[in-house]
Amino acid sequence: MIGKQFARIVVCLALFALIGATGLSPEVRAHAPAHHPAKDGKGPAILLVTFGTSVESAKAAFAAIEKRVRAAFPKTEVRWAYTSKMIRKKLEGEGIKIDSPEVAMARLMDEGYTKVAVQSLHMIPGAEFHELHVNTRLFAQMIDGIDQVMVALPLLVSNETLEKALKEVLTKVVPKERKAGEAVVLMGHGTHHPSDAIYSALMYKAQKMDANMYVGTVEGSPSFDEIKEQMVARKIKKAYLIPFMTVAGDHAMNDMAGDEPDSWKSQLTKAGIEAVPVMKGLAEFDSIVDMYIEHLKVAMAHLK
Numbered sequence: 001m002i003g004k005q006f007a008r009i010v011v012c013l014a015l016f017a018l019i020g021a022t023g024l025s026p027e028v029r030a031h032a033p034a035h036h037p038a039k040d041g042k043g044p045a046i047l048l049v050t051f052g053t054s055v056e057s058a059k060a061a062f063a064a065i066e067k068r069v070r071a072a073f074p075k076t077e078v079r080w081a082y083t084s085k086m087i088r089k090k091l092e093g094e095g096i097k098i099d100s101p102e103v104a105m106a107r108l109m110d111e112g113y114t115k116v117a118v119q120s121l122h123m124i125p126g127a128e129f130h131e132l133h134v135n136t137r138l139f140a141q142m143i144d145g146i147d148q149v150m151v152a153l154p155l156l157v158s159n160e161t162l163e164k165a166l167k168e169v170l171t172k173v174v175p176k177e178r179k180a181g182e183a184v185v186l187m188g189h190g191t192h193h194p195s196d197a198i199y200s201a202l203m204y205k206a207q208k209m210d211a212n213m214y215v216g217t218v219e220g221s222p223s224f225d226e227i228k229e230q231m232v233a234r235k236i237k238k239a240y241l242i243p244f245m246t247v248a249g250d251h252a253m254n255d256m257a258g259d260e261p262d263s264w265k266s267q268l269t270k271a272g273i274e275a276v277p278v279m280k281g282l283a284e285f286d287s288i289v290d291m292y293i294e295h296l297k298v299a300m301a302h303l304k
Contacts, residue, residue: 044116044148044303045108046296047078049101050121051083054090058247061283065121065246073219073300077106077113080200083128105146114147119296121246121283122154126193127238138254152299155291156198162205168287170210173242173280183231183239183273184213187256187264190220192241194224202244203227212236215244216264218255224264228297230274231273238274241265247281 006029034279046069053059062080068076081104082088088098100116101108108116118136124127133151140149156162172182186206188199198219203215203222212234231239241264243252256264257277282288 005238020286025047036102042111042113044216044300045113045115045116046103046300047079047081047104047118047136048071048121049081049083049104049110049118050089051085051128051250052084052098053247054087054094054245055133055249055253057302058249058252058281061247063291064286065283065289068286069119069296072293072297073075075269079108083132092285105136109112109139109142109146115246116146116148117150117296117303119152119292119299120154121292123245124156124191124195124198125154126195128290130193140215148303150299150302152295154293154295155288156202157295159205161199162187162202163209164291165282165288166202166206166209166213168285168291169242169244169282170213172285172287173282174240174276175276175278178240181237182212183236184210184265185227185231185239185241186213186215186244187241187251188215188217188220188244189251190217192220218251224267228267228271231268232271236273238276239268241268241275241277243279243281245281246283248279249281252277252279252281 005290015230022156048065048069050062053062066078066080070076072274080098081101082098083101085100088100091098105116105118116136116139120129120132120134136151137149139146156165159198169186178184180302186202188202189195190199199215199217199220200222206215214222214230216224218224241256243249243256245251254260254263257279258265269273
């Protein structure tokens, strides 16, 4: 079991990641731009921003997001942008053009939109979120730029959102045939940013909610080796592997469920644990998408 002292450290680190790294108080749910005198123009518009994916099967999650957003904000212009230059370049080679957030904002400004809500579809407020926050708000500081740019928060930004996301995974994503004693392993991305501490907080909450639910990351902490050791020590015989990401993209297909020796599935199999990948992105589930929409509603409410 995770001790109380460790729990306090995790919470402190997570709070630093959420508050100290952003420079915002916990009450702030959207970010105020510099204002210009009001001018006539189109708006508001919504810009949905994600890392992106080139995996065709994973795009169902993005379609689900757009459907829910359009239902929540009818007659509102909705655009997409990918932060990954590599993904954009790959898709361009396939004849699919997706803008970067900066280009998408420039297009909206050129078309006369005066109010834009930018919805981060990232899991945590990490490096990509902060870059998005800084760069998109610059369009509200230009002469004859966009009047208001509100940047809505990513999925995991509070104790409440961590707990709700975990409950939704347990009730909506974990296969119903899971039996007592079988594990659930959530794969997060992880980051070099201080917000990586959120995954440790998520692991703490997961273990309190279900002793056989684990959170590991590809590039951060907790590491896969850490949670594998815990499962071996507890004599787990079967584990469901679930991507704790908006889409079941490259990381899910290769790092989690691939046949290579270093994939999570292969390593668990070698350790005597039957690994069952669940190839569903979290954004394929309406209840998770609605958590993003709640953040977006706050941002839209600030576009007066």
